[in-house]
Amino acid sequence: MEFRVWRFDPERDREPRMETHHVEVTRGMMLRDALLEIKARDESFTFRHSCGEGVCGSDAVNVNGRNRLACITPVAELKAPVVVRPLPGRPVIRDLVVDMSQFYGQYEAVEPWLKRREPEPEQEILQSPAERARLDGLWECILCGCCSTSCPSFWWNPEKFLGPQALLSAWRFLADSRDQAEEERLDALDGPYRLFRCHTIMNCVEACPKHLNPTRAIGHIRDRMLKKSV
Amino acid sequence: MTARRLAGFRAWVWQRATAVYIGLFLVYLLGRLAVAPFGSAEALRAWLGSTPLWVAFGLFALALLLHAWIGVRDVILDYVKPPALRLALLAAVALFLLANGLWLAGILMEVK
Structure with missing residues (x-):
């Protein structure tokens, strides 16, 4: 099967180029396996990967125009030639490795931890099964960046728009019965850019390898803002 | 209303509220035209001159301008x-919408 991989070393190359490789497809082969095969032939070929089972979120790449995790993308499902590029909109460090600092900065900006006004209890803060169930579809995010880097609003304003991943995380804490900083969180999300650059394009929903729905989370935040304002 | 106050959440609410009003008014207007089309300019002028319609059309014009500005x-x-x-583009859009608003206000003043 033909693979075309993006190659760029800023220390040596003037321009990026696509490099063609032919890899024999074996049964159950994932895209990560194919990339490792290419790396075995040319060890200068660089991409991030770790767990190999869709948990760590390291190996997000753009495959045939769609952001996916290489380790859980069966090669048999892909149309040849398989074109593998770095995640769009991020500065390339080398080959398929991109700088995710801004993405992590936006995640940090929503303060993704529980905030309490009351004193911390001696033991854990209990939740009812229903309260816990509200976090399903939110906590599973692995920060791979597939969603935010497929979002046109994030491409246009990555420094100001938080992006789908950070907004999903913002709702994860707003929806948490143990969190006591609702007003502070909602105030921090207001303004023309941070949340309201989302135009419900929904590329994020299509791209998420964990089948999460950041667009719905953003809708919930807007609804909560509306509820608080009336 | 300052530009700052019409940003983020407020702008989003206004855009949706005006969309609802514009939608409802257009449905009514199209229904009215389908049921009883205006035969002449005088008929249209008389229709627009009735106080409820005059107010409703004025609100429609305001909603349209606000919706367009936010969008x-x-x-x-x-x-x-x-x-x-x-800044130049925003000023051009604001001027264009203001001119349209004045034109619509002129029409409304004329028919009343």
């Missing part, structure tokens, strides 16, 4: 980065 401003915020160009 076009969103597009400019998305795509136009250089501050001078952005």
Whole structure:
């Protein structure tokens, strides 16, 4: 099967180029396996990967125009030639490795931890099964960046728009019965850019390898803002 | 209402509220035209001259201008980065909408 991989070393190359490789497809082969095969032939070929089972979120790449995790993308499902590029909109460090600092900065900006006004209890803060169930579809995010880097609003304003991943995380804490900083969180999300650059394009929903729905989370935040304002 | 107050959540609420009003008014207007089309300019003028319609059309014009301002401003915020160009475009849009608003206000004053 033909693979075309993006190659760029800023220390040596003037321009990026696509490099063609032919890899024999074996049964159950994932895209990560194919990339490792290419790396075995040319060890200068660089991409991030770790767990190999869709948990760590390291190996997000753009495959045939769609952001996916290489380790859980069966090669048999892909149309040849398989074109593998770095995640769009991020500065390339080398080959398929991109700088995710801004993405992590936006995640940090929503303060993704529980905030309490009351004193911390001696033991854990209990939740009812229903309260816990509200976090399903939110906590599973692995920060791979597939969603935010497929979002046109994030491409246009990555420094100001938080992006789908950070907004999903913002709702994860707003929806948490143990969190006591609702007003502070909602105030921090207001303004023309941070949340309201989302135009419900929904590329994020299509791209998420964990089948999460950041667009719905953003809708919930807007609804909560509306509820608080009336 | 300052530009700052019409940003983010407030702008989003206004855009949706005006969309609902514009939608309802257009449905009514199209229904009215389908059921009993205006035969002449005088008939249209008389229709618009009745106080409830005059108020409803005035609100429609305001809603349309506000909706357009928020929508076009969103597009400019998305795509136009250089501050001078952005300011110039926003000013041009504001002037265009203001001129339209004055024109519509003139029509409403004339029929009443």
